[in-house]
Amino acid sequence: xxxxxxxxxxxxxxxxxxxxxxxxxxxxxxxxxxxxxxxxxxxxxxxxxxxxxxxxxxxxxxxxxxxxxxxxxxxxxxxxxxxxxxxxxxxxxxxxxxxxxxxxxxxxxxxxx
Amino acid sequence: xxxxxxxxxxxxxxxxxxxxxxxxxxxxxxxxxxxxxxxxxxxxxxxxxxxxxxxxxxxxxxxxxxxxxxxxxxxxxxxxxxxxxxxxxxxxxxxxxxxxxxxxxxxxxxxxxx
Numbered sequence: 585x586x587x588x589x590x591x592x593x594x595x596x597x598x599x600x601x602x603x604x605x606x607x608x609x610x611x612x613x614x615x616x617x618x619x620x621x622x623x624x625x626x627x628x629x630x631x632x633x634x635x636x637x638x639x640x641x642x643x644x645x646x647x648x649x650x651x652x653x654x655x656x657x658x659x660x661x662x663x664x665x666x667x668x669x670x671x672x673x674x675x676x677x678x679x680x681x682x683x684x685x686x687x688x689x690x691x692x693x694x695x696x697x
Numbered sequence: 698x699x700x701x702x703x704x705x706x707x708x709x710x711x712x713x714x715x716x717x718x719x720x721x722x723x724x725x726x727x728x729x730x731x732x733x734x735x736x737x738x739x740x741x742x743x744x745x746x747x748x749x750x751x752x753x754x755x756x757x758x759x760x761x762x763x764x765x766x767x768x769x770x771x772x773x774x775x776x777x778x779x780x781x782x783x784x785x786x787x788x789x790x791x792x793x794x795x796x797x798x799x800x801x802x803x804x805x806x807x808x809x810x811x
Binding site for chain 2: 688
């Protein structure tokens, strides 16, 4: 069964600190993995996308990693800001013409001053 | 803004009401999607349209009826809903259907069924 598991479920950190969010997946065939950020009351916004051959992808203070062998991904946030408070959703695309997406439940991050 | 708008942003309805959710995309995309997002659950794909034709219906109850009059507009007609249908309903669009396509989401409609 295609599944995406994220951890932790929620996380509280102080402003300026770094944090890492985890994503494990069992999706076959694998096409790509995306991290989305969803602010409260808004729709998800894509942060990064990685294909099978990519190990690291950065977008400003966000750095995503992918280990296709262990089927794990992480999202590292550097020097967190209050605006980073949001849910972060890991999404894996199933290979094939339809491009079905398998969503994780998300990690809710709260950055406190 | 992502270029995808949804109205209304909030909706409260009784179980006997009929209402419609509207989605519009200004990105020139050919594919549009409806998702349901419930608390502590992953996003659930409901419907997929490509060039105004429905290409996927994920076993959604008939009390949800989608309509795609053109590639820029998508509606979700609601009737005789149940309290468990209360959720955030998200619309998304992409240039076309495919694993490599990024989906752009609207802000969602927060629905409460009483």
